[in-house]
Amino acid sequence: MSAVDPQRHPLEALAEDFMERQRRGENPSVSEYVAKHPDLADEIRELFPTIASMERLKSMQERTHGGRVSLGGVKLERLGDYRILREIGRGGMGIVFEAEQESLHRRVAIKVLPRQSLLDPRQLERFDREARLAAALHHTNIVQIYGAGENDGFHYYVMQLIQGPGLDALIGRLARTSPAALPGGANGTAVDFDALCLKLFGAATGDIRSDDDPAYWRGVALIGRQVADALAYAHAQGTLHRDIKPGNLLVDEQGAVQVTDFGLAKALQSSQDLTQSGGITGTLRYMAPEQFEGKTDARSDIYSLGLTLYELLTLQPAFRESDRSALMRRIIEGEAPRPRNLNPHVPRDLETIVLTATARDPGHRYASAAAMAEDLQRFIEDRPLLARRTSSLERAWRWCRRNPAVASLTGVAVLLVVLLAVVSSAGYVRTTRALQGEARQRREAEASVELATATLDRVFDRLAPSRAIALPDLGIGGDESNVINLTAPPPLSRETAALLEDLLIFYGKLAAQTDDTTLLRLKTADASRRVGDIRCQLGQYKEAEAAYRRAIAIYETMAKHSPEDLSLGIEIARIQNDLGGLCRISGRFAEERSAHLTALDLLKSSESNASAAPEARFELARTYYFLGTRPSPAPGAEPQSPAGRLRPSEPLPPLQEGQGRPREYRGPPLPVPPDGPLSEPLPPSGQAELEGPGDSDAQQKQYLRSAIEILQDLTTRYPDAPNYPHMLALCYRDWQTTFGARNPSKTMENMDHAITLLEGLVQNYPDISEYRFDLCEAYAAVDIRHVTSEGFADAEKRLRKALGVSDTLVTRYPNIPSYWASRAHIEHQISTLLLNMQRLAEAQTCARDALQIQTTLIAQFPDVPYYQVWEGMFRLTLANILATQSKPSEAHDMFEENAKALAILLEKHPEMVFLHGLLDQNYRHYASVLRSLGLHDEAAEAIRTADEHRRAYRASDRR
């Protein structure tokens, strides 16, 4: 490059040079530019690959626009020996001309490929090879290839000129979607479809759709047999066609079918073309499912021929999707509707042939094209087929084998239906026939109900382990129940959740069949709550809320009938707390508070009653915990607490019911109650449930303190139950994160208690991801804003520990969003710390990682506004790092983007006043970057905007 042009962005000038060289056909390397311009090295490395992609995109786009190729503005008149006469047609890969070979005075068809299509030498080699192979094929139903060549940069191949349309045009005409006449006939005349149909089907187009005309079906079979013959011949020569479709099957003037483009279509198509729009979808539509995995053999051609015949039978494509992704999915999933369902006149045997040819599994298709030709011939001669019809049961079985995971659940559902049928008929018998056998019938019915219930229970236990709280010995369990057996829950998925939800109705149906409905209603409610838990973990908050509310409704109805049953109240309280957690996630703090207060109300009787049922006291402690850690609605204070982040309710580990009586405490030593924060004066009791949007710090502390007291007592009494120390650890941890910031002189003492407890739990229960997660969050609970330079090393150590645990979590449970959210926060904290430590390059990497995770989360959960708030925070940090790194133009863009995104978010959620604070900061930093770029007017404008946000933010604070 010559001297830098002050009129241009230095990178842009280089970029232009880079792209111009590509356009000249050079292959410039990125490193060459990096070496010459070390000052721009980062940006060159970052952006040049994208430039290269854009240039390649353009070439491809020009090659085939809208599925049709173009020669890029060049008018062809002659290619070597061939004089171009007229264009016959265009396909996805080339333009076909009629031409005269002057030396031989013969008319030929010549397919010309766009200049850029064979740039890759490997592809060129493949094209040459395939053309030679195709030229070696001599068959009455194969278009003869004469040879291939290259002139003026255009590759082409020369073939026999067929005066006739493709089957695609014919099908279009038969389906009446094409005009009566199309160009493509002899000497440029229009095709006479009636004459053609008379040859093929013995009837003109106007007549042949009288549907059950046997001549038509025979005509279709004859077409199929000719193609199958051609395929059998070519396959025997070792040549696959790879792109059989109606457009590649031409009907000549004699009514014979001619297969064209043998092996060549696919040789020209690099794999990438599969994803192109337009004409390529035409090819995609007839591709065998295994071809998507790169496997192709003779049976793939058979499949494509089968689909072509399908279309002749039904006059519509087997897979009609026009969107290519949907189309590919449909093909991969398998079977199309049976032709006879679309047109009942289709002969059964012809349908059998088509279904056999198009079986999804190649092993179920005709083993060879010759075998398919044989059956088609048998159909024409009205002899019995060799192919066997597949029963519907077999089709269902094949489907299940392809989808084992779903099928096993589906199998359970089927079993339940069968059992229910037994139960219902028995019930009917029971009421109608009061005579002999009644007792037996009844027993059978009851047994079936029991079996069905047990089956359901098993499914739920396996897929949605109950988070039943630790039940201390209530005289239920035997000796073996002392062993706490915590097994890792299976991986979750949305499909599982949806199926479980469907299974819920069976409990209802079973309840209708038995006299003892209470148990089943309890089970329904419990199962519903478990579905809610799963949904919650998967981040499907709306569905989770619906499931929770359903469970509450059932419990409440039951509680009305038996008000003396206290356990129902505990259940309701528990779910109310879960609901509260959900509300917190979606920022509905008022609703959250009212949910927890409802729970508190239900549990009041257990308050200050050490002899109350332990599960009631535990739930009470949990309620206090939630109330005590509610994020402060005060704007500005960046919510550092993990609880203030996007934590779903704390799902507790699965425990077996009735699992153990009190034993010696064997866990880590229990910390003494933290006396520092707890010794602060408490508000007079009774004011804890003050009306109003929130609770004061003191009230929140009181809640937490109460929770800790209850949990310490429970932990001492029932040392084997992991839930108690777990909850206790959360209380310590979140005490620190909720109040620690306002008391920075206080050490991390509480946090260390929490960490000790959680480390013990992770060690004893390595498979319980929740413990690990909470430990990770405890390590990460470093308040970056208050770390002084002496604390840097310790803070980094803690955060790196957290990152290590997080690694395990996201690797083992990649579809739990809160684990990812947590990881993003850890990365963000580290980046902030590194920024303070002036380790800028590392800081940038971490900030980018955080941002990327967050962006992915938002894409998955657009309904969680907090994810977007945090994204804004992460972007701000990244922009600050870039600014500190003296990359003002990148920082500029980042600030600008952030301002835009935050403004949109604020518009949607005006209640999130702290966004004003974030915007204030963003604009202030933005202004200094603008100043450093010499843009003083814009900087002043940014400061004004910052001031506006600051005012709005303070105004809300005062309110």
Place this chain on the structure above:
Amino acid sequence: MVEGPHEGEHPAPRVTVLDEQSLAQVFSDNRERLWRTVNFRLHSRLRDRVDPDDVLQEAYLAAVQRLQHYGASAYPTPFIWLRAIVRQTLVDIHRHHMGAQMRDARREGALHTGGYPEATSISMVSRLVGDITSPSSAAVRVDLMNRVEQALEEMDPVDREVLALRHFEELSNSEVAHELGIEQKAASIRYVRALRRLKAILAQVPGFFDGEDHVRS
């Protein structure tokens, strides 16, 4: 590596008189770039009926007719003038073929509003993805594509336009500056910014910048 100034950035002194012969020469020299404009902007629904070559032919005739106006016009180079005529021809053709619902010229031709042919961003994405992913897993590719599709849809129209002008229509920086009515400096900043945003979008697609075997590093 080619050193020195680029044709587009340091144009020769403006040609003020254009006769039919030099017009033919300019047209022929720039035919490929003009064709790119037509090919890129021609509505997908018209492709069956309208050949880009015919559009160029029509534009050429229009240019001949307006030859005497070139000298007095504000177009800095004959190419930009020709390109404007091509754009106008395209607008007329779209208007003619697509009827009333497309009559608004902004939707067809005018650059400043980012009036793309409908499918542009989608086909742009599909090809980018097709370009860079390995052939092994079509299903993965479909997923990637959907994600990039969404992302590109969200891209700022100005950014998309700048990228299209620079890459698909092969305009130089100064030509883009003229086209958008901004300073050269601003045009180059916009281009780099758009490129950076595109890169940021693509970088979110897992695996996009892995295995870039087609770009020599």
